[in-house]
Amino acid sequence: MLAAMIHSFILSFGLILPLGVQNIFVFNQGAIQPRFSKALPAIFTAAICDTLLISMSILGVSVMVFEYTPIKLALYSGGIFFLIFMGFVTWKSKSKQADSVTDVKLSAKKQITFALSVSLLNPHALLDTAGVIGTSSMHYDGASKLAFGFTSILVSWLWFNGLGIAGRLTGKMDPSGNFLNLLNKASALVMWTTAIYLCILLFKQI
Template sequence: MEPLLHGMVLAFGLIIPLGVQNIFLFNQGATHKKFLHALPAIVTASICDSLLIYLAVAGVSVVVFTFEWVKVLLFIIGFFFLGYMGWVMWKSASEGGIKQEQVRFSPKHQITFAASVSLLNPHAILDTIGVIGTSSLAYTGEGKMIFAIACMSVSWIWFCLLVIVGQKLGQIDNHGKLLKRINQLSALIIWGMALYLGMNLFHL
């Protein structure tokens, strides 16, 4: 019971704070009329998170991050990607609610972007390694497996909830004005994260 509760509480603490991944999934829920249409984004983000958690618990990722150049490369890629992601969000906002049909991501784009925001976010990866990976050292065998599954389960549940909440908001916001403001705010937050990455890169 302890590994299960520990894993769930820890994962919620890491995943709930506003981040690029959460923003993207919320927007997919808001721009698609049906839950199933945003399923590619949910499944991709959840699988990526599960993979990172597995690597953290298995200790594989710790070995990779002993090389400083890997951190630098990840931060550079993350900086440029977040800059691009912010531009996409801002462009979506500028299209307005009338053209909302045109800015919905296709399944292919959902998979690409969900994988990118999950795997190209250096701080998310470092948090997974540093927090979940380190915490998993308290358990062995079955306990470690339960801890990992609990962390993974939180990702799947949380991403589904984000899309559902976004979808409800999209249904209420018939004219797209609220969604436009959310997209603009999302773009500014993402650009802020990119700037923060750039500052960290400068100090590496």
């Protein structure tokens, strides 16, 4: 069981670490919200989505879903259009002091909506979860498989809370918002790059 937990921790951490749309969104909300508690909708939604995806992967549901080409094509198309749109919104965003009203300081409802979108409309992330987490979990059964899944989910919850805290600390150290403005530009570029990559994958599916 311990071996399964260590395996899951290393694997999950390696998957969640790279800079991506979901990570950037959670970090940004932590940085621009006036209090850490205000960023919890984004943090919790991202963590819950990961919990759902990991659970589906371990149960083998996501692998079966991705076997249907129409579903894959719909996910790729939706993800591409969403990332392009979000990229323009993020590029135009202006971050000022944390107490100011900014374009990207979202309400709880909008945080949940955007977090759901960046978590569930990224086919590349879904395929990674299904292909890597799901496939790796097949090496275990019983209590070991349960421990593998629990550890992977725990990593996600700790990671997103840590990102929110890191964003909050960054926001305090950057009252002018200059760093966050640069981060918004970098975020937009990451989104557009991801959209281009998804376009390439989509054409391969057609």
